[in-house]
Amino acid sequence: NGAGKTTTIRFLATLLEPTRGRATINGFDVVRETNEVRRSIGFMPDSYGVYNGMRVWEFLDFFGLAYGIPRGRRQTLIDDVLSLVDLSEKRDDFVNALSRGMKQRLCLARTLIHDPPVLILDEPASGLDPRARVEIKEILRELASMGKTILISSHILTELADTCSSVAIMERGELVASGSIEKILAQVAxxxxxxxxxxxxxxxxxxxxxxxxxxxxxxxxxxxxxxxxxxxxxxxxxxxxxxxxxxxxxxxxxxxxxxxxxxxxxxxxxxxx
Incomplete structure (x- = not known):
């Protein structure tokens, strides 16, 4: 905690201007090409909001509209992302009736509605029970197999070891080490x-x-x-x-x-x- 993970995530998600340095996502500069970056990413913050008066499909339809997806295509995409996160049976339920784990999966579906090549997830398993964490990890593996690049911020290191191919360790806003898990472990072995x-x-x-x-x-x-x-x-x-x-x-x-x-x-x- 306090290492700068969330600050870095917010910068990459174009929500915070950097004091120094630069970054590119999908070939676009995070500061100078924010619209292109936003179309390229799906961002899931550590504390997410849902609209309790909406049904599940309406929640996703709202964000699909915000991304400029045509109405006819939105319905197909909603069905696809709900199937991916295993919420198809909850399509017509009100959002406030979902469990925490289901809301987490719904927010992940929301990050996928515009089919971004890059996902930025801040503590995606935070506060979930063991079964819900396993379900999230299985979904992330499936997304990776689909060719998505996924950046996860987390301090639950055992879960990162099970899920990620590469890691970066930060302390006090500085990158201490980065590389494949094998490379990182070799440095301390x-x-x-x-x-x-x-x-x-x-x-x-x-x-x-x-x-x-x-x-x-x-x-x-x-x-x-x-x-x-x-x-x-x-x-x-x-x-x-x-x-x-x-x-x-x-x-x-x-x-x-x-x-x-x-x-x-x-x-x-x-x-x-």
Whole structure:
């Protein structure tokens, strides 16, 4: 929180002029070509409004009209986006009768009504229950498979790891890191971390691993020993083989991959603006 995500989103959505810097969306300058940018994006803010006196189809028809979509085409588009977000059965319901998760999906449908190539979503899963979050993620995956470029702002890092192909980490208005998830995780994975379980002589196995020069931070909990190492897969296989030869009977070994949470905590200092 306070890193500048929403400010950046509002700038990209042409709702806020930048103090410095520039950006382009779909080839259009965000400041100098705002109309073209607005036609190219579907923007879903973190706090959205709905018109409670409207039915679902009327809500979408209103925004279709605002985008200049002809009446005959609007009805087809409304049916299409409602089907995409799984709200076809709610077409004639009043907006205020929808659950929070359904309203979230309706607002996503509203961002799609003019078929933009780029979607900008600010905390799209905020406040949703687990089932509704899963439904939103499934819709986003389907949209990505349709060729949409989707920019998501979120601090729920586990969901980003499941959904996104690339990430950008911000702190105090500055971009700290960006790239594919694999690239980001590789930056914090200088040391690999693994756990191994042995059946016999746990303390002796722990002391032996602790004495290995290429292992670090060796800890033990019962029959499980965790350690960091900088070696190759071949070196890891050799360690397992040596433990077996020493009579410790290793049962399994597991390498712990770094998470986005680990990357975030490593790359940021936890300060707010």
């Amino acid at each position: 200088a040391n690999r971390t693994a756990s191994i379980r042995v059946l016999l002589e746990h303390e002796r196995a722990f002391r032996w691993l602790e004495a290995q020069h290429d292992l670090s931070e060796v800890t033990r909990e019962g029959d499980r020993i965790r350690f960091g190492f900088t070696g190759s897969d071949e070196r890891m296989a050799a360690l397992v083989s040596q433990l077996a030869q020493r009579g410790h009977q290793p049962v399994w070994i597991e390498e712990h991959k770094p998470s986005l949470e680990t990357a975030f905590l490593t790359m940021t200092k936890g300060k707010l603006q």
